[in-house]
Amino acid sequence: MSKAIIVVGLGSGDPDQLTLGIVKQLKTATERYVRTKDHPVVSWIEAEEGIEFQSFDSVYEELDDFPSVYEEIAARLIARAQSGADGTAILYAVPGHPMVAEATVQILRRRCPEEGIELQVRGGESFLDEAFVRLGFDPIEGFQLFDASDVGSMTFDPRMHTLIGQVYDIFTASDVKLSLMEMYPDDYEVVACHALGVEGQEQILRVPLHELDRVSGYGNLSLIYIPASQDDHLRNRSFQRLHEIVAILRSPEGCPWDREQTHQSIRKNLIEETYEVLETIDDDDPDHMREELGDLLLQVMLHSQMEEETGTFTAYDVIQTLNEKLIFRHPHVFGELSAEDAETALGNWEAMKAEEKRSKGIEPEKQSALSGVPRDLPALLKAYKIQKKAAKAGFDWEDISGVWAKIEEELAELKASVQQGEAVDEQTLELGDVLFSVVNAARFIGADPEEALSLTIRKFVRRFQHVEQQLKAAGKTLATSSLVEMDKYWDEAKELERQS
Structure with missing residues (x-):
């Protein structure tokens, strides 16, 4: 290739951590760009070595979001490389290590081969190197790295050291705090870090989680650290922990009752728990609904665990099958079809169901028009x-x-x-x-006839209980009262309903 972009890392912020090779590369380059000058090493290089950079800081002001900024920077670098003379290369410097949390480099890695441009990536110390040293943990113990902008969609494992980078400002820190509160207690100790390894600028602040966005000093060199913990209580919001608990209950060291159960022995429990969930829906009772949905989920987990023990499938296979089905049956959401209303969406759903059957060797057109209704429905x-x-x-x-x-x-x-x-x-x-x-x-x-009858049953129970209460207040019981007396209180209950 005759045109090239050379990417170098400026390290975590301390000029002493620059490699000799990177310094030589900076000195010999004829055209240098830097993603941002807001990095301690840039000002040091310009002052000490007389090396000048063209920065892309103005792009941050021109565009509204980071993904657009990164795409634009990559596009400008590619355009400049293409317009240069054959055999020349432009140098692009980024904070830290080019391959650690550097979106522009990932875009260049994808696009340069398509544009016929050679891309060379030269390392540099990343913020991770300083984090391991300054925070005192070995990455081999297990750690997870997240971008603050995506942390809301991620799943944390508190058993691993957690680093969250790109915490540019208070607003980002606030978003991170809210996401962490989904798993950690409000007063859980976390660590806000600024400019790790940079002399005179480094700050390591241990604060309760709820105060994370009250810490000052957030910027390009900030990150958040949550030490690893083996406290299983922190994992009680995770599906993985539920899977483990059910497996323990069914294990030889678990619960004797749970170990003895089979699909058939707990079959009725699945039905009962379903109806208990329906009751909370009818009563508009969110607190009890949360509890009853958990009981229903337990039944799903127990049946899945029984199959996992025989090697047939696991709870994760159940989730995978469901995810794939939802994506496949919603081509108007995850595919190229469209649906302007619920009727069209339902039509798409039915069409994809038929397609699923064909893929399994079932011909829907040869089935009875009444097929597909569960045998054991009420x-x-x-x-x-x-x-x-x-x-x-x-x-x-x-x-x-x-x-x-x-x-x-x-x-x-x-x-x-x-x-x-x-x-x-x-x-x-x-x-x-x-x-x-x-x-x-x-x-x-x-x-819905089922719903209609349920409403009538609830109405009957309400009125009947009113009759019982009024008879009790009169010193009577159902056994010692006449039908005339009962009818009087029954009509009274009906009138109270009309007035309410």
Whole structure:
């Protein structure tokens, strides 16, 4: 290649840490650029060595966000390299090490080969080197490095030393604080570091987490450090910890009861926990909902753990399958399709479901129009779903008048069956026909029959409990009261409902 960009690292801020090779490279270069002059080494080089740089500091003022700034800097460097004479190279200096938390270098690494430009990267001391020394931990113990701008989307492991770089100002520090508070207590000790290794400028401040954004001095040479901790309580918000706890409960050293359970033995628990979650939703009770959702999640984890013990799949396989399904079934979000309304989005979802079946060797067009309804759904809900599928296939009345006629027909047949003293099995079938026809009415008026019946049950319980309370206040019980008395209090409960 005849055109080149040479990238060198200026180190963490102390001129004594500059390598001899970098100094020589700086002296011999004919055209030098620096990402920012806001770095102690730049002013030292200019003063002591008489070396001048062209900086990209103005780009930070011209553009609104860091990604745009970095893309623009890389674009200008590439344009300048392309306009230079063959066989020449421009030098680009960056703070720290070019390959540590330096976005412009990553962009150059991607684009230079496409543009026919040779890219040479020369190292330099990074802020990590000084962090290991000044904060006193060995990286082999395990550490994690995050960019402050992305920390909100990251998952922390408190068992590892944590460094957060690019903490440019108080506002960034505040964002980091809020993210850390998702895992750490408000008073947990963290370390704010400024200009590590730079004589006369270094600050290492240990503060409670809630005071992190009250520390002054944040800038280009700032980072935040959270020492590693083996306190498992800090991991109680992590999915990984939940996975570990369930595995321990099922282990030989765990809980005897949990060890004995099978899919079948706890099958009913999954159903019960689901209904307890539904109850908190109906009661609009977020506190209990949080607890009940946890109980439901435990059932998922237990079933997954049982399969993990046999080597079939793990909880992480469950998550992977779900993530892949969500992405695949939302091409209007993660793909190239669009959806302007919920109906279109649902259409995309159904189309991708059919595509999934084809990929598994299932031909949707050869399946029954009623397939896909879970066998063990509650009967009322199952009837509703089956009727919706039948209607979608064209098997339906034109309007609700046909539904009313069907209800009257089935009700008459039930009355006749009872009056004629037919067998209980026959009467039961006739009753089922009545219920099934009523579900059709729910579908036509756009109501969920399961929800409708649940509302009526709650209303009945409310009124019945009012009757009990009023009888008790009168010194009576249900057993010692007449139906007339009960009806009086029942009507009273209805009137109170109308007034409320």
